[in-house]
Structures are given as C-alpha cells and as structure tokens.
Amino acid sequence: MFGRGWLPLCAEGQIAKPGDFLAQSVGGWSVLGVRDKAGAVRALRNACRHQNMPVASQPSGHCESFRCRFHGWTYDLQGKFLSAPPPVAPANNAPGANDLASLPVRVMAGLVFFALDEPSSGFFPPDPAQPYNGTVVTDIACNWKVCLEHLLGSQGTSEPEFAWFWPLLVVRRSGPAVLVEQVVPHTFLRTRLFTHVYGGAIEAQKFSAAASKEACERQQAERAGGAPAAGSALVAEFHRQLDEAYAGNS
Numbered sequence: 001m002f003g004r005g006w007l008p009l010c011a012e013g014q015i016a017k018p019g020d021f022l023a024q025s026v027g028g029w030s031v032l033g034v035r036d037k038a039g040a041v042r043a044l045r046n047a048c049r050h051q052n053m054p055v056a057s058q059p060s061g062h063c064e065s066f067r068c069r070f071h072g073w074t075y076d077l078q079g080k081f082l083s084a085p086p087p088v089a090p091a092n093n094a095p096g097a098n099d100l101a102s103l104p105v106r107v108m109a110g111l112v113f114f115a116l117d118e119p120s121s122g123f124f125p126p127d128p129a130q131p132y133n134g135t136v137v138t139d140i141a142c143n144w145k146v147c148l149e150h151l152l153g154s155q156g157t158s159e160p161e162f163a164w165f166w167p168l169l170v171v172r173r174s175g176p177a178v179l180v181e182q183v184v185p186h187t188f189l190r191t192r193l194f195t196h197v198y199g200g201a202i203e204a205q206k207f208s209a210a211a212s213k214e215a216c217e218r219q220q221a222e223r224a225g226g227a228p229a230a231g232s233a234l235v236a237e238f239h240r241q242l243d244e245a246y247a248g249n250s
C-alpha cells in the first residue's frame, strides 16, 4: 500500500536547523527525518543496527548525534556509525555495515518526502508560495482511511482551491493561509494529522483541527457500527484508488 511511492514525512520547516529531527511511524515504517550538519535533509530508518530498536525515542527534537538508549550505539546526523561501548561493539566493522539505513528523500513544496524504494516519478503539491508558520499536530483515534474520508468528504468537488494528492495529502486555502493537511497512519486505530500552515496564523487552525478530530472519531464509531462512507465523488475516487492499490494495480 505505502511501499511504491513517495510518502510525506513532515514539513521542511519542522527540521529547519542542523541537528533538528522528527521521528515518525508511517504505515508501519519507523522513519527519521533529520537535517545534517551541512544543512542537507536526510531520511533514515529509525532502527538501530544493533538490535533494531528506535534510535530516536522522542517524536522530535534537536541533537548533535543519535545515541541509542538501549546499549549506547551512536550515529552521526547522516546515520553513520560512530561508536559503541566495548561490551556491545559490533562484530562487523566493514565500512557502512553498522550505519543507519538511508532512504530516498526529496524536498518539494516545503515538504519532506521519503520512499522505501526510489520511485520513478511522483505527484507533488505545488509550492505554497507563502512563509511556513508552523504545524498543528492532532492525534486522532481513527483509521487513516476514515481521516481521509473526512477531509475529502467535507469539500465540494468544485472547490477551486482544494487539491488531494494520493494518498495522504490534502492542500486547501483558508482565508489568507494555505493549509497542507498530512495524514500519518500510525496504527490501525491511531492516526496523526499534521496541519502545516503557510501564510496564516497557526492559532487560527487549532480550532478546526480539534473539530476534525471530533468528526473523525465520530465517523470511526459510525463506520465500526456498519455505516457506509460519506457519499461524495472524492470519497468514491479515494475508495476506487484504494481498491486498485490493494489489488496491486496502481
């Protein structure tokens, strides 16, 4: 489902300075976005090469290097292995053998995208052409598909300043602001919604993010009770693409 294309990781502004990082579980993949000392954005697997535990235990922050809290293996901001305590030192010291796995990464339209395999092409949103003012983070007790159904179902198909980028991004205008809504599928019933705000006040978006949370959780309960998805054309298109993806034809 998520293995074939570019997936959004975060807003570039969330890792604006060297040493800034953001860890995210996207569709079961634990990924780390980080800005290295030279200012380049990198995507790394958030999995220690010692015993596969997460090297970043915080969802976001700032550091000089990553030190795995389990046994102390340490990596630089490019994921290169630096050191380990002698009792747990790696057996294989070949160059790169102990580095964090690096993933293909692209920075487009103010967003960081990663992929599991480098896709041949991708569909990316247009540049918001407004300054990044911050991100509202909303954790929602629903499946990611219910969150998408909510975002797509609440828009008219003729809405001129609304666009959906399969599978996880919705871009819309709200007054002076451009909002990029990024759906992050954490677990089956846990979804994180990032509302990246460009050109408008972040405070103004907190109320609508809270309303989305309430609506999604209500919709999740209704779907669990057997209610069908809302009947808009965009939601129907979402389900058509889902069926194609699950069938392996997209």
Ligand code: FES
Binding pocket: 048, 049, 050, 051, 052, 053, 068, 069, 070, 071, 072, 073
């Ligand atoms: S799992 Fe990371 S140091 Fe052991």
